Amino acid sequence: MTFPDQEKSQEKDQDKFVALVSAKTEVTLPLSHFQPRSTLVTAKHPIERPRFPVIDYHNHLDSVDPAETLRIMDACGIERIVNITMKTGEDALRMIEKFRAANPHRFSTIGWLDWTGVDQPGFVAxxxxxxxxxxxxxxxxxxLWKDLGLTIRDARGEILRIDDERLAPLFEKAAELGIPVMFHTADPDAFFLPIDETNERYEELAAHPNWSFHGSKYSKSELLDQRDRVIARHPKTTFVGAHVAESSENLARATRLLETFPNVYVDISARASELGRQPYSARDFFLRFPDRILFGTDLLPEENMYRLYYRFLETADEYFEYPSHASRQGRWNIYGLHLPDDVLRKVYRENALRLLPH
Ligand SMILES: [Zn+2]
Structure with missing residues (x-):
């Protein structure tokens, strides 16, 4: 127990100490110079190779050398990478051929919807x-990328809605052809919020202000609702919601999506930094939907990147760098999910196999 006088003198001592420290250090350190290092001493279980073979269902390989990529795949236990080409027209056909020629069993290609001529009659046909x-x-x-709903305009100059009825035949066609439609709709929540001191991705957005969609015609939640109406409208079409269907910050929403629509899968690409900051909820999510979650990275193939993903999914390690750490999304680290073998096997490979032709 302390007496009031004693408390006062302790406060004084504390003030003196703070004054001393302030005099010795620069208290107005610019945020960009702040490079804190965690002092936690915790167990580390780096993983060289995944426990089961892996299919990376979400990557972009247009700019990589297939031979060098195969070397990385072999080193990291990756059976196949799905290249989501960003090329269209003749260039897309050349890209398909480039990877087919390199190794048809190790690479697959997802096409990119070409919006050229969207304002012209006959576009959908x-x-x-x-x-x-x-x-x-x-x-x-x-x-279908995030430009749908954010920047693509119809003949009247209006932003084209994702659930615009005129686009319905595209989704029916995909069902008829037996191919899934991947939706990357909207972006992280932070990209729709003001770039200010409360934004958790302030540094990233300050470096790339054009990544912000704050003030877009449709809010993020309206964009996701538009997408979900398309999913409801086309029950015979299989959909993949890229980046945890853009609901990695709100797994209750992702849960509702998967519970409501059996024709949806999600990939986890580029969202370890959201999932890994809520390891209890994320683990529950994986255990609840082991058949609906796809492994994907959305990062250039690189050994350390893949190994961080494996550490994230397989171990119970605490507070370590997330796979896209270098791009400085935010000042956080992640926690491992320690997923059981039966879940890992499905997420790493088996779920993707169901979506690939056989
Ligand atoms: Zn991507």
């Missing part, structure tokens, strides 16, 4: 024909 051609040439899916 032309795109359905292009989809047929892409599938003939071997693509295993089609990706």
């Amino acid at each position: 032309k795109t359905c024909a292009a989809l047929e051609q892409l599938v003939e040439r071997g693509v295993v899916g089609i990706k």
Whole structure:
């Protein structure tokens, strides 16, 4: 127990100490110079190779050398990478061929929806024909990116809604061709919030202000609702919600999506930094939907990157760097999920196999 006088003198001592420290150090350290190092001493279990073979269902390989990528894949236990090409037209066909020639058993290609001429009559029919051609040439899916709902405009100059009825034949065509439609709708929540001192990705957005969609015509939640209406409207079409269906900050929402619509899978690419900051909820999510979650990275193939993903999924390690640490998303570290073998086997490979042609 302390007496009031004693308390006062302790406060005084504390003030003196703070004054002393402030005099010795720069208290107005710029945020960009702040490089804290964790002092925690915890167990480390780095993982060289995954416990089961891996299919990376979400990556972009257009710029990589297939031979060097195969070397990395061998070193990291990766059976196959799905290249989501960002090329369209003839360039897309060349990209499919480049990876087919390198090794048809180790690479697959998902096509990129070409919005050229979206404001012209006949766009949807032309795109359905292009989809047929892409599938003939071997693509295993089609990706619709975040530009739908944010920047693509119709003939009247209006932002095209994701659930615009005019686009419905595209989704029916995908079902007929037996290929999944991958949706990357919207972006992290932080990209729709003001770039200010409360934004958890302030440094990243300050470095890339054009990544912000704050003030977009449709809010993030409206964009996800539009997407979900498409999923509801086309029950015969299989959908993949990239980046945990853009609900990694809100796993209750992702849970509702997967519970409501049996025709949806999600990939975990580029979201270890959200999932790994809520390891209890994320683990529950994996255990609840072991058949619906796909391993993906969305980061250039690199040994250390893959190994961090394995450490994240397989171990119970605490507070370590997330796989895209170098890009400085935020000042946090992640925790491992320590997933059981039966879940790992499905997430790493078996779920992807169901979506790939056999
Ligand atoms: Zn991607």
